Amino acid sequence: MGRPFRLRRSKIHGTGVVATRTIRAGRRIIEYIGERITHKEAERRYSVKAKDDSHTFLFTISSRHVIDAGVGGNVARFINHSCDPNCEAVIERGRVFIETVRAIAPDEELAYDYNIGREDNDPPNVEKIFGCHCGSKKCRGTMITPLDDD
Numbered sequence: 692m693g694r695p696f697r698l699r700r701s702k703i704h705g706t707g708v709v710a711t712r713t714i715r716a717g718r719r720i721i722e723y724i725g726e727r728i729t730h731k732e733a734e735r736r737y738s739v740k741a742k743d744d745s746h747t748f749l750f751t752i753s754s755r756h757v758i759d760a761g762v763g764g765n766v767a768r769f770i771n772h773s774c775d776p777n778c779e780a781v782i783e784r785g786r787v788f789i790e791t792v793r794a795i796a797p798d799e800e801l802a803y804d805y806n807i808g809r810e811d812n813d814p815p816n817v818e819k820i821f822g823c824h825c826g827s828k829k830c831r832g833t834m835i836t837p838l839d840d841d
C-alpha cells in the first residue's frame with residue numbers, strides 16, 4: 692500500500708503533508724528524523740529565534756538535545772503545526788514518532804501541536820514570530836506553548 696500521505700501545498704503554511712487515504716486513530720505514521728544536536732549547536736546554526744522557517748525544522752527532544760531535520764530529515768519535517776491537531780509527536784528513548792490522535796480523511800492535512808517552549812532569551816514578540824494561522828476554532832494564534840499550560 693505504501694505511505695498513506697504525500698507532500699502538497701498547504702492551506703496552513705508552505706508545503707504540508709496530506710493523507711492519501713483514510714488513516715485510523717492511533718497509527719504511527721512516520722519517524723521525525725534528522726541530525727541529533729545540542730541546543731547550543733542549534734543556536735549556533737540558526738542564531739536566535741528568527742523569522743526563519745528553518746527553525747521550525749528543529750524538534751526539541753530533551754533539555755539537552757534537538758533534532759535538526761534540516762540535516763538528513765524526511766517528509767516529517769513538512770508536517771505543519773495546528774492548535775487542534777490530528778496527530779501528536781511521541782518521544783520514545785530520544786526518538787520522535789508522529790502518530791494520529793484521531794481518524795484522518797483522504798486529502799486532510801496532517802498536523803501536530805509544535806508546543807515550542809519558551810526560553811529566557813526569547814524576544815518579547817516571540818508569540819508573533821511563531822504566529823499560527825491553522826484556522827481552527829481553537830487556534831491560540833501562536834505555536835508557542837501557552838503560558839497557562841501546566
Ligand SMILES: [Zn+2]
Nearest residue numbers: 774823825830
Ligand atoms: Zn493555530
